[in-house]
Amino acid sequence: MIITMKHHCLLLLSLILVSYATRSEGAPGGWEPIKDVKEQHVVEIAVYAVSEYDKRSGAKLKLVSVLKGETQVVAGTNYRLVLKTKGGSATTNYEAVVWEKPWLNFKNLTSFKPLPA
Numbered sequence: 001m002i003i004t005m006k007h008h009c010l011l012l013l014s015l016i017l018v019s020y021a022t023r024s025e026g027a028p029g030g031w032e033p034i035k036d037v038k039e040q041h042v043v044e045i046a047v048y049a050v051s052e053y054d055k056r057s058g059a060k061l062k063l064v065s066v067l068k069g070e071t072q073v074v075a076g077t078n079y080r081l082v083l084k085t086k087g088g089s090a091t092t093n094y095e096a097v098v099w100e101k102p103w104l105n106f107k108n109l110t111s112f113k114p115l116p117a
């Protein structure tokens, strides 16, 4: 019984160590691709980015879709998303960077720039 417990602890410990080692192999603060850009939270970040850009610039862009994105863990999470937007009849892709600290309910649009078509 005790031996089994010990084994479980060791197994758990080595699993933690392995996953930690695997994680730290990637560059610290590196960007990880978002697997599902249709995920509700990613879309919320994108909607926020476009509406915040509109508010700041007076543009009237609308989000069409999130084409791709990456996240970076930095005292919260940076989302770098490629967004397809529509302003009038023009469709433009933008790269938006949103910094989120969910535990403070804080979001900020730190970058929003057009991408070459």
Ligand SMILES: *[C@@H]1O[C@H](CO)[C@@H](O)[C@H](O)[C@H]1NC(C)=O
Pocket (backbone or CB within 6 Å): 108, 109, 110, 111
């Ligand atoms: C949000 O980001 C903008 C642009 O980087 C910056 O000027 C502004 O101070 C930031 N706002 C907050 C509340 O951090």
